[in-house]
Amino acid sequence: xxxxxxxxxxxxxxxxxxxxxxxxxxxxxxxxxxxxxxxxxxxxxxxxxxxxxxxxxxxxxxxxxxxxxxxxxxxxxxxxxxxxxxxxxxxxxxxxxxxxxxxxxxxxxxxxxxxxxxxxxxxxxxxxxxxxxxxxxxxxxxxxxxxxxxxxxxxxxxxxxxxxxxxxxxxxxxxxxxxxxxxxxxxxxxxxxxxxxxxxxxxxxxxxxxxxxxxxxxxxxxxxxxxxxxxxxxxxxxxxxxxxxxxxxxxxxxxxxx
Numbered sequence: 001x002x003x004x005x006x007x008x009x010x011x012x013x014x015x016x017x018x019x020x021x022x023x024x025x026x027x028x029x030x031x032x033x034x035x036x037x038x039x040x041x042x043x044x045x046x047x048x049x050x051x052x053x054x055x056x057x058x059x060x061x062x063x064x065x066x067x068x069x070x071x072x073x074x075x076x077x078x079x080x081x082x083x084x085x086x087x088x089x090x091x092x093x094x095x096x097x098x099x100x101x102x103x104x105x106x107x108x109x110x111x112x113x114x115x116x117x118x119x120x121x122x123x124x125x126x127x128x129x130x131x132x133x134x135x136x137x138x139x140x141x142x143x144x145x146x147x148x149x150x151x152x153x154x155x156x157x158x159x160x161x162x163x164x165x166x167x168x169x170x171x172x173x174x175x176x177x178x179x180x181x182x183x184x185x186x187x188x189x190x191x192x193x194x195x196x197x198x199x200x201x202x203x204x205x206x207x208x209x210x211x212x213x214x215x216x217x218x219x220x221x222x223x224x225x226x227x228x229x230x231x232x233x234x235x236x237x238x239x240x241x242x243x244x245x246x247x248x249x250x251x252x253x254x255x256x257x258x
Contacts, residue, residue: 001026001027001029001086001087002027002029002030002031002080002083002084002085002086002087003023003026003027003029003030003031003085003086003087003088003089004031004032004033004072004075004076004080004085004087004088004089004114004119005019005020005023005030005031005032005033005034005088005089005090006032006033006034006035006068006071006072006075006088006089006090006110007019007034007035007068007090007091007092007093007106007107007110008035008038008039008040008041008042008067008068008090008093008105008106008107008109008110009038009039009040009093009094009107010034010035010036010037010038010039011032011034011035011036011057011061011063013034013038013094014094014141015091015092015093015094015126015141015144016032016034016091016092018092018126018141018144018145018148019089019091019092019124019148020032021145022089022092022144022145022148022149022152023089025149026087026149026152026153030060031060031061031062031075031080031085032060032061032062033062033064033071033072033074033075033079034062034063034064034068034071035063035064035065035066035067035068035070035071035106036055036063036064036065036066037065039067039068039106040106041104041105041106042067042068042106042109043103043104043105043106043109044069044109044112044113045067045069045109046066046067046069046070046073047066047067047070050065052064052065052066052070052074053065054074054079062075062079067106067109068090068106068107068109068110068113069106069109069110069112069113071110072088072090072110072113072114072117073113073117076114076117076119077117084119085114085119086119086120087119087120087121087122087156088110088111088113088114088115088119088120088121088122089111089121089122089124089152090107090108090109090110090111090114090121090122090123090124091107091123091124091125091126091144091168092124092125092126092141092144092148092170093105093107093123093124093125093126094126094128094139095125095126095127095128095139096125096126096127096128096169096172096225096229097123097125097167097169098125098169098186098187098224098225098226098229098235099186099187099188099189099220099224099225099226100188100189101189102167102186102239105123105125107123107124107125108123108165108167108239110123111123111165111166111167112165112239112241114165115162115163115164115165115241116163116241118162120156120159120160121165121166122152122155122165122166122167122168123165123166123167123168124144124148124168124169124170125167125168125169125170126139126140126141126143126144126169126170126172127139127169127170127171127172127229128140128172129172139172140172140173140174140175142174142175143170143171143172143173143174143175143178144170145175146175146178147170147175147178147234148170151168151181151234151236154181155168155236160238161240163240163241163242164238164239164240164241165238165239165240165241166236166237166238166239167186167225167235167236167237167238167239168234168235168236168237169225169228169229169234169235169237170229170234171228171229171230171231171232171233171234171235172229173232177232178232178233178234179231179232179233180233180234181233181234181236182223182227182228182231182233182234182235182236183236183237183238184223184224184225184227184228184235184236184237185223185224185225185237186224186225186237186239187220187221187224187225187226187227188224189226195211195212195213196211196212196213197209197210197211197212198210198211198212225237
C-alpha cells in the first residue's frame with residue numbers, strides 16, 4: 001500500500017514526524033509531500049498565480065512552496081502519477097481540528113483534496129492544552145503516536161464511501177487515559193467566544209491588528225467532536241464533500257418553484 005503524507009504545519013513539523021512513524025507501521029511505501037512553510041488556516045486554497053517549486057529532502061520526502069491542497073495535487077497528478085497513493089494521511093496537526101475550525105483547517109483540506117481525487121483520506125489532529133493562538137500549553141504527541149496505527153487500521157478495514165473523508169482528533173491526555181473511540185458529528189463553537197482581534201500601533205501611531213482566538217471552555221454537546229475529546233475519547237468524524245443542505249432545498253422547492 002502506497003501512503004502519501006501531508007500536513008499544514010510545514011515540512012519540519014513534529015506532528016509530521018509522528019505521522020511518518022505511524023505510517024511506517026502500516027506500509028513500507030510511504031511518501032511525504034508537505035508545505036515548505038507553515039500553512040495553518042489556509043483551508044482548501046490552492047496556488048494559481050505562482051509556480052510550485054519542489055525541494056527534495058530525500059527521495060521520498062519533498063517540500064512544496066504551496067498549500068496542503070497544492071501538495072496533494074502535485075503529488076497525485078505529477079510526482080507520483082505512475083503509481084498513485086492508495087491512502088492519504090494529513091497531519092498530525094498541532095491542536096485539534098473540531099467544530100467550525102474544520103472550515104479553516106489546512107490539515108482537513110489535505111484530506112479533502114485526496115478525497116476529491118478518489119483516494120481514501122484521513123485528517124489527524126492532536127488536541128493540546130491551554131493558551132491562545134496555539135502559542136501556549138502542552139501537547140501529548142504520545143497519544144496520537146500510541147493510538148494512530150490502531151485507529152487507521154480500524155478505519156481502513158471498515159472502509160467508507162467515496163467523496164467522504166475522515167477527521168480524527170486525539171484527546172489531550174496521556175495514551176493510557178484515552179477512553180476509546182467515539183464516532184461523532186461536527187460540533188460548533190461560539191464565534192463571540194473563540195474569535196477576536198488584538199489591536200496594536202506601529203511607530204507612527206497607526207493601528208494594526210492580530211487575529212486571536214480563545215478556547216471555548218463551555219461543556220460541549222455529547223455526540224460532537226468537541227464532546228468526545230472533552231471526554232478523553234478519540235473523535236472520528238466522517239465528512240462529505242456535498243455541502244448541500246437538503247432540508248432547505250426542499251423548503252425552497254416549495255417556496256420558489258410554484
